[in-house]
Amino acid sequence: MGAMDKSTQAADGTVGKALQVLDMVAEKARPVRFNDVLAESPFPKATLYRLLQTLTSQGMLSYDEERQTYAPGIRLVRLAHAAWSQSSLAPVARPFLDDLSAEIGQTIHLAQLDGGQVLYVDKRNAATPIDMFSQAGKIGPGYCTGVGKAMIAFLKPEAREDAIKRQSFFRHTDNTLTTAEALRTELDTIREDGVAFDREEHEVGINCIAAPILSSNGRVIGALSITTSRQDYNMDDLTQLRPQLLSTAAKIAEAAEAWQFPG
Structure with missing residues (x-):
């Protein structure tokens, strides 16, 4: 709720x-x-x-x-089950998640936006899984997760402001953004760069790079992330995965073009 x-x-x-x-x-x-x-x-x-x-x-x-x-x-x-099959991005994205996971060997998340919050709809574990909050079916915060920020950043201005107002801004770690203004600044950067980062903002020791999945008219239909532990990948290492991430997001968007998602 x-x-x-x-x-x-x-x-x-x-x-x-x-x-x-x-x-x-x-x-x-x-x-x-x-x-x-x-x-x-x-x-x-x-x-x-x-x-x-x-x-x-x-x-x-x-x-x-x-x-x-x-x-x-x-x-x-x-x-x-019917909702997952008909309204979730997961069935469309599954083969692309499998390919990306096999290529890079890291944890992959697929998410959609639910009233400013993140709904994780699918997940692929790395060869060596790490313990983290996100599981398919779980709801997470939008303001301090890579997928959340990636989706909110590309909403139309009115919807973006509505999503920002719905955030709790609870401090999960020392790196968590805790004000609407700080989030707005971050979202501006994400729109320019095309990708978002979670720099241990939701969980200590967990980093990710995320990209929005956009329809041909720019509507946000989901987001994709590559998630790693701090010990395995630093932020520079994650940035090197940007081409594979964006390529996979584009493939999912293309495959989903004829899909009838809820507005």
């Missing part, structure tokens, strides 16, 4: 509340008890119970009577 403000949730009524509960259960990444959800819920106990019952009866959640836990339901899984 990070992409929706409180006024939007209120305007969406019961449907918005149900989706908010669905998000709370799904984000736990494990079956949860009623009290686990209640501890984080903005809704009264009776309202939350009613919403959980409705979601369960509709197959969006499943309920384990023995363990008394809720988890995403089969209907939700079917919808998620």
